[in-house]
Amino acid sequence: MVKYSLSARRTGKQGSLAKCKDAALSFSTDPGGTLRSFGAVDLLLASVAACLLASVERYLPDMGYQEVTVDVRALSQSYPPEIVAISYEIEVETDEPQAQLDRLHSVVRKHGEVVNTLALAIPISGTMRRRGENDAEPA
Helix, strand or coil: CCCCCCEEEECCCCEEEEEECCEEEEEECCCCCCCCCCCHHHHHHHHHHHHHHHHHHHHCCCCCEEEEEEEEEEEEECCCCEEEEEEEEEEEEECCCHHHHHHHHHHHHHHCHHHHHHHCCCCEEEEEEECCCCCCCCC
16 A cells, blocks of 8 residues: 655645645635636646656657647536546657557556546546547547
8 A cells, every 4th residue: 555645734815835745836725716826626637637647657668759748627517516527638749550559548547546536436538649630539
């Protein structure tokens, strides 16, 4: 078992600071939101992106690639306030065939700790495609 911990504190009327390991991250706690820092949902989506990218980094070294980007989106409802779905798109700059990307996507989904945990509560769908192609199939 791996244990994780993080400490957060309010730093002012609209902000807070989280600390973990040797890193710190400021974030918004303004109920109205702000454009200058991440809010709670933004942090959740960043966690999904970090999880997907970490899995890609773990399993992609054998493939020839130059760059990987992840776009993550959430759909939420107002009442009761909750996220009802998350979707993502992983775009890889590579010459590998789509079949190889599909296999990689399957592995990434299977081994993503954050994504697997969230998927127990809400639908998560996504695609992995080669940069410049728009015909990827959902996972």
